Amino acid sequence: MSVKEVNGGYVIDFTLNHERFRETIPAPHNKTAAKRIEEQEAIYKMAISLNDKSIASRFPNSKIIQKAFDTGCNYTIHDYSNIWFKQKQRNWSHTTIRGYSQKYNSYIKPNWGDLLLTEFKASMFDEWAAFSSLSAKSINETRNILKQIFIRAMNDGVISKNPANLIERYKQHCKEPKPFTASEISLILKHLQTPYAQFFQFAFYTGLRTGELLGLRWEDVDLSKRLVHIRVSITSGIEKPPKTNGSIRTVELHSMAVEALNTLKRTEFVDLKRVFIDPRTMKEYKYADGLRKYVWKPALTKINIPYRCPYQCRHTYASMMLSEGKNPLWVAKQMGHADWGMIRKTYGRWLDPNK
Known part of the structure; x- marks a missing residue:
């Protein structure tokens, strides 16, 4: 029976x-x-x-x-990418959606979008990656998107296995930070005019992310206690909470950061809401591209300082604090990291071996 x-x-x-x-x-x-x-x-x-x-x-x-009576899979990779995007994007940030869309439309769709899910082989990706000029980081990010599409299809019972699991991650070479020296910082701040000088002085001496600088509100500033509370960030013109729970934090202000705010409050470039506003429009910043292209880059060029992106202000702060002997756990908390593992990995050369 x-x-x-x-x-x-x-x-x-x-x-x-x-x-x-x-x-x-x-x-x-x-x-x-x-x-x-x-x-x-x-x-x-x-x-x-x-x-x-x-x-x-x-x-x-x-x-x-x-x-x-299984007739086989009739879904293409492009078909299921649409299903995956619709189901998942509610949980993604604006920047994540933009990043995923760019990678998918640039690399996955033109190469494998028309293939049935069951037709894709890991070797196809490896062959593409072997001749790609992309960095290992971008290749791995593309791999991750492809893998997530197949996971969604597998969880729905459309396919029985995930071929992207057979694609090995490509080795990424971490770029060591290139912080600015004290003399370079001094030259930059002397060359910049108000309120740009105060913006970058505050960036150098707090280590805030660009979006956190743009989103900083006066209501989150407590000058009497020399603290700022990081509660919002602006990315691609949209105000939202910082990127992780650890990023919602209170930052102790360096004296130079306090000086930047006090100087700014004595100027005409003061807004009721945002700490930093665009002096050309007298409105809050939506994007940081203009600061980089028309303020930051020309300033470095004029004073003959090798170009580094504004994000290096954050690296500069971390390296300065560690060089001064600050506890790595304190630095990690200041910068919004969950633990000091990222500090150890990224800024190892500035760590005091006796700490």
Whole structure:
């Protein structure tokens, strides 16, 4: 007998045409249910042996019937990328959506978008990566997107395995920070005019991320206690909470950061809401590109300082604090890291071995 009682129901288990079929059906243990399950098994066998899908339609939820009449996957990678995006994007930040979309539309869609999910092979990705001029970081980010699409399809039962799991991560070479020296900082701040000088002075002596600088509100500043509370960030023109829970923090202000704020409050470039505003429009910043292109880069060029992106202000702060002997855990907290692992990994050369 190929119908057996199990806890909570019955198991149909038989082999037909050298293929095994097995399914558990919840049902009470009595003669009526057992007879019904046996009849159902007989119908399964007949439907499979006759290849009669009309009979199979009577059992749309049957795993056995699904297996027997599986016509294969009809979804392309592009089809399922749309499903994945729609289902997941609510949990993503604006920058994550933009990053995923850029990687998908630039690399995944033109190379493999038209392939069925079952047609894709890991070797296809490796061949593309071998001739790509992208950094290992970008290749790994593309791999991750592809992998997530296949995970969604596998979890939905559309495919049985994830071919992207066979793609190994590419080795990434961490770029060591290039902080500015004290003399370079002095030159930069002397060259910049108000309120740009105060913006970058505050950046150098707090280590805030660019979005956190743009989003900083006067209500989050406590000059009497020399503290700022990081509660919002502006990315691509959108105000939102900082990137991680650890990024929601209170930062102790360096005396030079306090000086920048006090100087700014004595100028006409003061807004009721944001600490830093665009002097050309007298409105809050939505994007940082203008600061980089038209203020930061020309200033470095004019005073003959090798170009580094404004984010190096954050690296400068971390390296300065560590060089002064500050506790790495304190520095990590100041910068919004969950622990000091990132500090150790990124700023190891500035750590005091005796700390």
